[in-house]
Amino acid sequence: MDSIRKALRLLTPRERRRLIPLLAGIVIMGILQVAGIGSFAPFVAVVADPSIVETQPILNRIYTELGFDSHFAFLVFLGAGAFAVMLFDAAFRILVTYGLHRYAGNRRYMMGLRLFRQYLYQPYGYFLDHNTSELSKNLLSEVDQVINGVVKPALHIFAELFSAAAILVFLLVVNPYVALASAVVFGAIYAALTFGIRPLVRHYGKEVREANRLRYKSSSEAFGAIKDVKILGKEPAFARKYGEGAKRFAKTQAAKRMLSTLPVKIMKPLSMGFAIALILVLLAVYGSVVEALPLVAIYALAVQRLMPHLRGLFRHGTTIRYYSHTVDSLYNDMTSTPPPPAEKDRKLAERAVERMPFRSTVELRGVSFAYPTSPAPVLDTINLLIEKNTTVGFVGTTGCGKTTLVDVIMCLLEPSAGEILVDGAPIAEVGRWQRNFGYVPQHIYLSDDSVAANIAxxxxxxxxxxxxxxxxxxxxxxxxxxxGELPDGYQTTVGERGIRFSGGQRQRVGIARALYHDPDILVMDEATSALDTVTEDAVMDAIHNLMHTKTIILIAHRITTVRECDKICMLERGRMVAEGDYSTLLAENETFRSLAKV
Ligand SMILES: Nc1ncnc2c1ncn2[C@@H]1O[C@H](COP(=O)(O)OP(=O)(O)O)[C@@H](O)[C@H]1O
Ligand SMILES: [Mg+2]
Known part of the structure; x- marks a missing residue:
């Protein structure tokens, strides 16, 4: 029940409303089925004892009103009638089942999209402490599991439950004693099986999640670092790791299948035994076959119709229990993080990418920052003034906090203390401030698309x-x-993650990408560090051409790269230790001199 409730909450109110006609269809389906069984009764009754046409008032009325003159013609009419009702029942059942699958299919698409958006709109910090292969896995396989493992089975359970209940009510009307006896017997068996199997099913459900996580993690790790895997000859290790996950996954699947068919296997002989007992009891009570026949026939038909529903109840109930962990985790992801902007706001954002005006200065006042995973501050009370259209360089050893500092300036990370002022005022809308930036990271991510698409x-x-x-x-x-060199010019594809490009070429695509929007502020985070000095000089010449028409933030570990900057800031373990232009720092700072020599 808890899983179903959570799955329902994962749907939007509109999607929940759409369920109503579907549920109504299911209810009608249950009634039709009983009508099918009920319409069989008069036929059997007349077969067993034709004289009943004269004695039974309703049958007699139909017989005379419609002007039948032979029992056989009447029998054909009754048979055809029963057949028609059952055909209609079957057709309706097909229609409702189609509606059910369609509903589930559309929900899979919508829920996947919603989850993707939810992740995508999380602040940058969210992605620092979440494994992205796990997010992809949730998106691709867990949404499917929630739909196929909970939403669909829940709908089926409702259908089975209602159909089974309708049959039981019908039997109750026909003969309360027999109906009560069947309800008690089948109910007891159901309860015993369900409670006996439940803990096992939960255990395997948990196991399958863990195994699936292992599978995804090891495959994406291996393909993501394929070069290292090759060089280090680690194929067997990764294959083993993947194999472990896949094997556990397969094992639990087998156990699950066995468990879900177990009740059916047990129910089959039990229900046959019950039917035999029922026939014997009816015979004993009525004394003759002819009198017992209609009742026996109806019970046989009803039980035969009831069995698939009970089986369905088991199967779908087991499935839901099996996937309850998946619902829990998806539910947590959807509810523990802030929701993405509403559709209205998204549409607005797509149209208006209006930049926040930047007129004179960006100022950091006493800014500190620590990553949530470790308490040690990575930035320690940084004070900094960047004037518009100047070029500022950040230097310092690896790990001193340069990247973190620009992430804070770009509002990707929120400082734990201090404030950032633009033209003397706090930043009101982060999104609009971020539009001012062009950012070139140390490692460019290229998508498997054309050069032009990667730049734009x-x-x-x-x-x-x-x-x-x-x-x-x-x-x-x-x-x-x-x-000059690419076969299709700007339309040439770069390969997955730019595998067909050299490091230097990739970096230059990244720089072009940052410049495409003609940003006010260009941030280069060791963007030329991977280039050879000749190429770096050429790129830096281009950057120098932008000096004093744009604000440029250069992060570098080579001092020569920042030589031309108006201001160079030296960081050491998250603190600003020196500030000034090249010649001043060279003259006044010992550490800077030693860095400059390298
Ligand atoms: N996502 C993260 N979670 C925890 N610590 C981090 C994270 N990213 C960076 N750090 C730590 O913050 C410090 C500064 O990192 P960074 O700003 O990348 O340095 P730089 O760019 O100067 O090489 C390093 O000590 C690093 O270990
Ligand atoms: Mg860095």
Whole structure:
């Protein structure tokens, strides 16, 4: 019940409302089925004893009103009637089942999309302490499991429950004693099996989640670092790791299948025994076959119809219990994180990418920051003033906090103390402030798409500005290479993660990407560190051309890279230890001198 409730809460109110016609269809389906069984009764009764047409008032009325003159013709009519009702029942059942699958299919799509959005709109910090392969797995396989493992079975359970209840009510009307006896017998068997199996099913459900996580993790790790895997010859280790997960997954699947069919296997002989006992009891009570026959026939038909429903109840109940862990985790992900903006706001955001005005200064006042995973501050009371259209360099040893500092300036990370002021005022809307930046990371992520698409990243082809693409590529020193050496020019695909490009070429695509939007502030986070000095000089010349028309933040470990900066800031273990232009620092700072020598 808890899993079903959670699954229902994962649906939007509108989706829950859409359930109503479906449930109504299921109710009608149950009634139709009983009508099918009931319509069989008069036929059997007349077969067993034709004289009943004269004695039974309702039958007699139909017989005379419709003007039948032979018992056989009447029998054909009754038989055809029963057949028609059952055909209609079957057709309706097919329709409702189709509706059910369609509903589940659409929910799978919508729920997946909702979850993807939910993840995507989380602040940057969320992705620092979540494994991205786990997020992908949730998106691809767990949404499916919630739909196929809980939403669909829950609908089926409702259908089975209602159909079974309708049959039982019908039997109750026909003969309360027999109905009560069947309800007690079947109910007891059901309860015993369910409670006996439940803990096992829960255990295997947990196990399957863990195994699935292992499978995904090991495969994405191996493919993600394929070069290291090859060089180190670690294929067997990763294959073993994947194999462990896959084997556990397979084992639990087998156990689950066995458990879900176990009740059916037990129920089959028991229900046959019950039917035999029932026939014997009816015979003993009525004394003759002819009198017992209609009742026996109806019970036989009803029980035969009841069995699949009970079986369905077991099967779907087991399935839900098996996937309850998945619902829990998806439910937690959906409810423990802030929701994405409403559709209205998203549409607005897509249209208006208006930048927050930046007129004179960005100022950091006493900014400190610590990552949630470790208490030690990575930035320690940083004070810094960046004037518009100047170039500022950050230098310092690896791990001193340079990347973290620009992440804070770009509002990807929220400082734990201190404040950031733009033109003297706090930043009101983070999104609009971020639009001012062009960011070139140390390692560029290229998507398996054309060079042009990678430069105009995230922009649909029809909105791409080829002029801007080429302009950015020229500044990044990439244009000649693209036009001169690539087979399809800007349309050449770069391969998965840019595998067909060299490190230097990838970096230059990244620089062009940052420049495409003509940002006010360009941040280069060791963006040229992977380039050889000749290429780096060429790129830096291009960057120098932008100096004093743009605000530029350069992070570098080579001092020569920041030589031309208006201001160089030296960081040491999260503290600002020196600040000044190149010659001042060279003259005044011992550490800077030693760094400059390298
Ligand atoms: N996601 C993270 N979680 C915890 N600690 C981190 C994280 N990212 C970086 N750090 C730590 O913060 C410090 C500064 O890192 P970083 O800003 O990347 O340094 P730099 O760019 O100067 O090399 C390092 O000691 C690093 O270990
Ligand atoms: Mg860094």
């Amino acid at each position: 990243f995230g922009i649909p082809e029809e909105l791409r500005d080829q002029g801007a693409v080429e302009k950015a590529a020229r500044v990044a020193n990439l244009h000649d290479f693209v036009v």
